[in-house]
Structures are given as C-alpha cells and as structure tokens.
Amino acid sequence: MGLEINAVYLSYVVHVLAVAGAVMVLVWNIHFRGGLAWESSNKNLIFNVHPVLMLIGLVIMGGEAAIVSYKALPFKKAEKKLIHLILHAIALILGIIGIYMAFKNHNESGLxxxxxxxxxxxxGVIVLYGVQWIYGFLVFFYPGGTGDLRKESLPWHVLFGMFVYILAVANSALGFLxxxxxxxxxxxxxxxxxxxxxNFTAIIAVLYGTFVLLTALSRAPAEDHHSYSAI
Amino acid sequence: MGLEINAVYLSYVVHVLAVAGAVMVLVWNIHFRGGLAWESSNKNLIFNVHPVLMLIGLVIMGGEAAIVSYKALPFKKAEKKLIHLILHAIALILGIIGIYMAFKNHNESGLxxxxxxxxxxxxGVIVLYGVQWIYGFLVFFYPGGTGDLRKESLPWHVLFGMFVYILAVANSALGFLxxxxxxxxxxxxxxxxxxxxxNFTAIIAVLYGTFVLLTALSRAPAEDHHSYSAI
Known part of the structure; x- marks a missing residue:
C-alpha cells in the first residue's frame, strides 16, 4: 500500500499514546485497584498484574516492535531485524506471564x-503471536529461508502480523470491558x-493500535528500495 | 497491496460465514432470549432486536456491501458503484435502527x-460510517469530485472504510461479551x-470480518486495470 506520509512523524504519535496508555493502566491498577503482587492473600492484586502486562507488554511493546525498528530508526537492515525480533520476544514473554497471572488469580480464588x-x-492471540514469531525467526533470521521463500513469505508475514495485532488490541478492549x-x-x-x-484507557489502546498500523503502512524515509519492501 | 488470491473464491467463504452468523444470532435471540418485538411489556424482546440488526445489518450487510459489489460481481463499474452505495445505505439504516432499539430498551426499562x-x-462507529458514506456519495457519485480529487480520495476511502469496519466488527464482539x-x-x-x-457467534463475526478484509485486499478477476484501482 505505502501511504504517502512520513512514518517518523506518525511514530511520534505512537510513542505519546504508548506513554499515555502505560500511565493510565498503572494508575488504574495501583491507585484504584490497590496495587500489583506476585503473591498475596488479596488475590485481586495478583489479577492486577494481568492488564498491566498485557497492555504494556503485548500491545504497547508489540506495537513498538512492529514499527519502531523498521520505520523510525536509522539503523542498517540487519540491526533493525534484530531489534524487531528481540522487542517482539519481550512482548510475547510479558504476554505469556500476563496470561499466567490471570490463571493464577482464578485458580487461587476458585474462579x-x-x-x-x-x-x-x-x-488464540498468544498462540498465533508465538507461531508468527517462530516462523519469522526461522525464515528471516536463523537458519533463514531461500531468497524466494523470504520474498514470498514477507507480505504474508506483514499481513498476518497486522491481523494478530488487531486481534490483540481488540482483545484488550474486551478485557477492559x-x-x-x-x-x-x-x-x-x-x-x-x-x-x-x-474506558479511556481502552480507547487510547485502540488509537495506539490504529497509529501503529498507519505507521506500518507509511513510507519510512530511509526505506531500502533495493531489497524487497516490507509492504 | 493486492494479494495474489482470486477474490471470488474468498467471497464464497464470506457468504457461508454470513449465513452462519445470521442464523446463529437469530437462534440466540428467538430461541434462547424469547423473541423480537418493536413494542412489548417484556422489554427484553425490544433489546433483542439490537444484536440482530447490528450483526445482520451493519456487520454482515456492510461486509457484503464492501466487497461483493467490487470483487465478486461481473457488472460494469457504474453498476458496481451503485450496488456498493445502496448496500452500505441499507447497512447504515439497519445499524441506526438497531442502536435506536438499544436506547428504547434502556429508556423503557429505566437502564x-x-x-x-x-x-x-x-x-463512534455509526457516526464515522455515516461520514464515510456521505463523503463517498459526494465525491464518487453525485455531484462527484474532479478526477484528481477522486484519485487522491480513493486509497483513503478504502483505508478509512477498513478502519471503520474493523471497529464495527470489534464492537460487535464487545457487545456479545x-x-x-x-x-x-x-x-x-x-x-x-x-x-x-x-461466544461462537462472536468468533464467526470476527472470522467473517477477517475474510471480508482479505477479499477486499485480493485481486478481482475482472478488475479494471485501466482506471484507478481500489487498492
């Protein structure tokens, strides 16, 4: 698609919304819901870790991983790829811990x-996110597929990544509701x-997801036009 | 983007999911929730019209409007455009009536x-859907913008349409939850x-929305490559 907007400017909006969303979910769970705890006799404090890790980890870190590396940093391709896969790995791990905390709360509270x-x-989202990460690692990083496989896989990698990301953002709205x-x-x-x-935290999450996707669809100023493009 | 898939085959999947979703939301509201009514002393029956009209009207009819006309019918461009705008008008009107029924239920029940x-x-969705319809009508149908305006507006019309549609599908999931x-x-x-x-009706709705978007991003077999493309 390649919208004729400079991705770097859009990425500033993404960062501002990221900070706003992170602050809001922390204020909600620490100030209004009593705080965060790994172990506690107040099982609600265990649950509170869930929305914090899912929003800051999976949604915010996942969004930054998706775009910052490729659209807003002046590094070389190999470095961008490394940042992309490391940030997504962190997002995925925080997401898995966040889901574990929801189960832990339910099990210890008899829910x-x-x-x-x-x-x-x-x-569904965490499984698809994991599959996407493993496929990306194997084909684009190590051991790496043939040139043809990479070329054919890339648009699907981007499209499937967007699909999983939209589901993740929508599911955070479902969770808040x-x-x-x-x-x-x-x-x-x-x-x-x-x-x-x-409600406004959920709306910030939706706006954040929207600007992440817009950035992904926009033109990176230093985009390498000689190799296959990301979209 | 233009995925190398034949949009017609994808549109069959869309139709099957449309029928499944419509049957499921009707079975839920008629069999499990007691039926549909415009006026009733049982205010729940008034509410039941809301999910039925939102899913069958805004989501299903809106999805068919978005894709069937342009991707799966062998008509001429002017006819496709007319079908597109009429189906979207019906979807919008059903959506507005559906929202009215939710307010009617709340007001008559003191909720x-x-x-x-x-x-x-x-x-937000219904306002944006209306704005999108009016803008599309004025620029692409009557009185119609200049060639340049149409050309510049089209990718944004498609992108904004997808954005509003994703929001509509996600919001139906929020409603079911x-x-x-x-x-x-x-x-x-x-x-x-x-x-x-x-839950499965909501999942069918999400799958339906996914296949609508995939169809929109795919290649129509008889796509007119001489005029500006839809995506």
Missing part, C-alpha cells in the same frame, strides 16, 4: 477459567472516575 | 445509557449451550 470470549480470543462490567455489577459508579479511566 | 465502552465505540457477562451474572451457565452459542 472459573476459559469460559469468556476474552479468554478464548486471548489464547469485561473487568469493568464485573466491577460495576459489584457496585462501582457507572459514570465515576474509575469507569471513565478504564 | 442507564452510554456508560459502557461498547456504547461509546458504537456511537457485555450482554453475556450480564446474563452470566444473573445466573446462566458459563459453560452452557447459550454461552457457547454467543
């Missing part, structure tokens, strides 16, 4: 697992400051 | 309006047949 749409799509619906049915004000904070 | 993420994004969470907190079985039906 049911894997009945909600959010949990189903979440398992689900948790807030639980909180509202146990009494917090539907029009109160916490409810607004959670 | 709060516009506090949830689903409602916020829903208002929200309603099912209410039902589960008032007692229906988290692993029961209704819960599975609702």
């Amino acid at each position: 049911a697992n894997l009945y909600s749409l959010h949990s189903w799509i979440g398992i 689900e948790k807030l619906t639980f909180l509202e049915s146990s009494g917090i004000d539907k029009y109160g400051s916490e409810a607004f904070l959670v | 709060a309006n516009l506090y949830s993420l689903h409602s916020w994004i829903g208002i 929200e309603k099912l969470t209410f039902l589960e907190s008032s007692g229906i079985d988290k692993y029961g047949s209704e819960a599975f039906l609702v």
Whole structure:
C-alpha cells in the first residue's frame, strides 16, 4: 500500500499514546485497584498484574516492535531485524506471564477459567503471536529461508502480523470491558472516575493500535528500495 | 497491496460465514432470549432486536456491501458503484435502527445509557460510517469530485472504510461479551449451550470480518486495470 506520509512523524504519535496508555493502566491498577503482587492473600492484586502486562507488554511493546525498528530508526537492515525480533520476544514473554497471572488469580480464588470470549480470543492471540514469531525467526533470521521463500513469505508475514495485532488490541478492549462490567455489577459508579479511566484507557489502546498500523503502512524515509519492501 | 488470491473464491467463504452468523444470532435471540418485538411489556424482546440488526445489518450487510459489489460481481463499474452505495445505505439504516432499539430498551426499562465502552465505540462507529458514506456519495457519485480529487480520495476511502469496519466488527464482539457477562451474572451457565452459542457467534463475526478484509485486499478477476484501482 505505502501511504504517502512520513512514518517518523506518525511514530511520534505512537510513542505519546504508548506513554499515555502505560500511565493510565498503572494508575488504574495501583491507585484504584490497590496495587500489583506476585503473591498475596488479596488475590485481586495478583489479577492486577494481568492488564498491566498485557497492555504494556503485548500491545504497547508489540506495537513498538512492529514499527519502531523498521520505520523510525536509522539503523542498517540487519540491526533493525534484530531489534524487531528481540522487542517482539519481550512482548510475547510479558504476554505469556500476563496470561499466567490471570490463571493464577482464578485458580487461587476458585474462579472459573476459559469460559469468556476474552479468554478464548486471548489464547488464540498468544498462540498465533508465538507461531508468527517462530516462523519469522526461522525464515528471516536463523537458519533463514531461500531468497524466494523470504520474498514470498514477507507480505504474508506483514499481513498476518497486522491481523494478530488487531486481534490483540481488540482483545484488550474486551478485557477492559469485561473487568469493568464485573466491577460495576459489584457496585462501582457507572459514570465515576474509575469507569471513565478504564474506558479511556481502552480507547487510547485502540488509537495506539490504529497509529501503529498507519505507521506500518507509511513510507519510512530511509526505506531500502533495493531489497524487497516490507509492504 | 493486492494479494495474489482470486477474490471470488474468498467471497464464497464470506457468504457461508454470513449465513452462519445470521442464523446463529437469530437462534440466540428467538430461541434462547424469547423473541423480537418493536413494542412489548417484556422489554427484553425490544433489546433483542439490537444484536440482530447490528450483526445482520451493519456487520454482515456492510461486509457484503464492501466487497461483493467490487470483487465478486461481473457488472460494469457504474453498476458496481451503485450496488456498493445502496448496500452500505441499507447497512447504515439497519445499524441506526438497531442502536435506536438499544436506547428504547434502556429508556423503557429505566437502564442507564452510554456508560459502557461498547456504547461509546458504537456511537463512534455509526457516526464515522455515516461520514464515510456521505463523503463517498459526494465525491464518487453525485455531484462527484474532479478526477484528481477522486484519485487522491480513493486509497483513503478504502483505508478509512477498513478502519471503520474493523471497529464495527470489534464492537460487535464487545457487545456479545457485555450482554453475556450480564446474563452470566444473573445466573446462566458459563459453560452452557447459550454461552457457547454467543461466544461462537462472536468468533464467526470476527472470522467473517477477517475474510471480508482479505477479499477486499485480493485481486478481482475482472478488475479494471485501466482506471484507478481500489487498492
């Protein structure tokens, strides 16, 4: 596609939204929900780690991984690729730990697992994210596929990456809605400051995802036109 | 982008998923939720019209409008355009009626309006869908913009259409999750047949949206390569 916008300017918007989203999810879970804990007799504190790691890890770090490396840094191709795969590995690992914390909370509190749409799509997203990472590693990094395989794989790698990323962002919105619906049915004000904070955090996440995809579709100023292009 | 897949084959998958999604949302609301009504002392029947019209109208009809006309029918360009704008108008009108039914149910039952993420994004989607339709009508149909304006507007029309469509599909998933969470907190079985039906309807909607976008990104067999391309 290649939109005629300078990807670097878009990437500044991405970074601002990244900081806003990260601050908001931390304020929500630390100030409103009582804080974060790996082990605690207050099982809610264990759950609180889940939205923090999923948003800051999978969504924000994953978005930066997808675009920063290729669209906004002046490095060489091999260096960009290394940054891309390392950032995505960190995003994936934080996502896996975040999902583990949701199960840990459920199991220690006697809550049911894997009945909600959010949990189903979440398992799908983390599996597809992992598959995408492994395929990318094998074909584009080590041992690396033939030139033809790389060339044919690249548009699908980009498209599938966008698909998984849209699902991840949408699933974070599902998670915010689900948790807030639980909180509202146990009494917090539907029009109160916490409810607004959670809804706006979800909207920032959606805007963040939108600008990540726009950046990915835009023209990197120093894009290498001699090799196969990323989109 | 232009994926090297024949859009017609993909559009068959779209139609099958359309029928599956429509049947599932009807079975849910008629068989499990007691039926549909414009006026009733049982206010739940008024609400039930909302998911039916949003899924069959905005999501399914909107998806068919987006792709069938341009990617899967052997008509001339002017006829395709007319089908495209009429189907989208129907989708938009069904969507507006669907939203009205949610407000009608809330107002007649004394429930709060516009506090949830689903409602916020829903208002955003219907406004953006309307803006997109009006802009498309004025620039591409009547009175019609200059050749340059059309040429410059088209990629943005496609991109913005995809953006609004992704939001619409994601918001239907939010709606299914929200309603099912209410039902589960008032007692229906988290692993029961209704819960599975609702979750799978949402997943069919997501798959439907995915195949709509894939079809839009694919090559129409009789695509007119002499005029500006749709993507």
